[in-house]
Amino acid sequence: MKKIIMLPIVICVALASIYFINATNTDFEKDLGGKHQIKSHKITNNSEDYAEIQLDLTHSSKDKLKPTIKVLKGDDLVYFGEKKVKDDTLGNYIIELTFTDTWIQKNGKNQMEKLSKDLQTAEDKSNRLLNNVKIAYPPDDAMMVLYFGVSEEPEVNIEEDSDYIKVKLNKKIK
Amino acid sequence: MLNKKLTKKMLLVFCIVCTLVALEVSAFAATSWQYQPKPTILSRSSWTTRAPKTVLDNRGAGTYLIFHHTGWKFSSTSQADAAAEIKKIQDYHMDNKNWDDIAYHYIIDPAGRIWTGRADTKMGAHTSGYNNNIGIVNLGDYEGVWGIGANSVTTASYNAMVSLSRYLGYRDSLDLTFVKNHNDFADTACPGRNMEAWIYDSLAGNLSQSMKKN
Numbered sequence: 001m002k003k004i005i006m007l008p009i010v011i012c013v014a015l016a017s018i019y020f021i022n023a024t025n026t027d028f029e030k031d032l033g034g035k036h037q038i039k040s041h042k043i044t045n046n047s048e049d050y051a052e053i054q055l056d057l058t059h060s061s062k063d064k065l066k067p068t069i070k071v072l073k074g075d076d077l078v079y080f081g082e083k084k085v086k087d088d089t090l091g092n093y094i095i096e097l098t099f100t101d102t103w104i105q106k107n108g109k110n111q112m113e114k115l116s117k118d119l120q121t122a123e124d125k126s127n128r129l130l131n132n133v134k135i136a137y138p139p140d141d142a143m144m145v146l147y148f149g150v151s152e153e154p155e156v157n158i159e160e161d162s163d164y165i166k167v168k169l170n171k172k173i174k
Numbered sequence: 175m176l177n178k179k180l181t182k183k184m185l186l187v188f189c190i191v192c193t194l195v196a197l198e199v200s201a202f203a204a205t206s207w208q209y210q211p212k213p214t215i216l217s218r219s220s221w222t223t224r225a226p227k228t229v230l231d232n233r234g235a236g237t238y239l240i241f242h243h244t245g246w247k248f249s250s251t252s253q254a255d256a257a258a259e260i261k262k263i264q265d266y267h268m269d270n271k272n273w274d275d276i277a278y279h280y281i282i283d284p285a286g287r288i289w290t291g292r293a294d295t296k297m298g299a300h301t302s303g304y305n306n307n308i309g310i311v312n313l314g315d316y317e318g319v320w321g322i323g324a325n326s327v328t329t330a331s332y333n334a335m336v337s338l339s340r341y342l343g344y345r346d347s348l349d350l351t352f353v354k355n356h357n358d359f360a361d362t363a364c365p366g367r368n369m370e371a372w373i374y375d376s377l378a379g380n381l382s383q384s385m386k387k388n
Contacts, residue, residue, distance in 0.1 A: 030322070033246050033320075035317075061319070101363055137270075137271035139298070140299070140300065141311075143360070
């Protein structure tokens with residue numbers, strides 16, 4: 001009798017173990033690899049003094065993203081292909097976020113290209129801090145760079161959570 | 175009397191120091207590469223007809239061979255599959271990353287074939303700040319991300335790494351410390367935990383046996 005009761009329990013435990021052992025993150029694009037992938041992004045604020053961009057993420061490990069942040073002047077050189085060039089479309093200041101082992105998914109890349117176009121073709125370009133966004137790949141097979149072009153000198157803060165990163169840009173008070 | 179003793183002692187110390195320096199210098203100068211034959215390297219035309227987008231800058235003299243993995247799991251030993259995989263990487267680098275060509279100078283597949291990437295006289299696009307050095311990539315993911323599982327270094331691919339490193343070390347008269355992992359220069363998992371130890375513990379030791387005392 002005991003054996004009859006125990007058998008289904010043992011089978012359930014075995015099946016659950018197989019499920020959890022084989023469970024993988026299905027939220028990633030296999031072709032991209034990397035340890036982290038940016039799935040999508042959205043501008044949650046873009047006023048004269050403040051802009052906020054949220055990047056939605058998926059990770060293959062518990063490692064944090066830890067991008068390096070640089071604030072460049074508008075006429076500083078930025079990555080384009082394997083070289084660095086001057087890019088007049090970004091604005092007076094450029095925030096350069098460099099990621100390693102991180103790739104942007106196809107949907108996120110298309111979204112960013114569309115966002116770049118929308119920002120540049122907008123009729124009213126006043127009353128906004130963020131001018132343009134761009135993706136670039138320095139000549140290193142583990143690196144990716146996101147550029148945020150802004151009209152005024154910014155202060156940059158990063159808020160990082162397990163499934164997103166928020167880039168917060170405040171107009172610097174002089 | 176005291177002065178004489180002190181002078182003798184100082185002379186002795188000076189002689190010992192000179193001997194040690196001479197030994198060190200001679201040990202450094204007395205090693206060089208024995209002749210190393212060029213391994214079979216498949217031509218670029220065996221996997222692509224796509225030329226670089228532009229005339230690439232010359233690489234000049236490098237110091238290191240820098241090892242990478244592609245980060246995409248690949249285990250096939252078929253030549254056709256490897257050729258298709260390398261072409262996929264070239265297209266990804268040129269179309270998605272907007273680079274001028276595939277990033278690496280040499281590619282090694284799990285069956286131990288060595289393939290020509292971009293010309294090794296030209297700058298690479300594999301390690302930011304160190305692209306004047308030769309970049310060698312192994313097809314596969316040797317870190318194991320997204321729960322897919324990692325590749326392991328095969329005997330054939332290891333032998334290919336040894337023969338290619340020996341040949342390039344000999345050809346370019348590189349110093350013994352010339353084999354490096356990508357993550358020696360950047361905060362990255364590349365070339366993956368299953369590859370890293372091979373490069374330092376085994377490959378570097380193996381290469382030192384190819385040096386001779388003059």
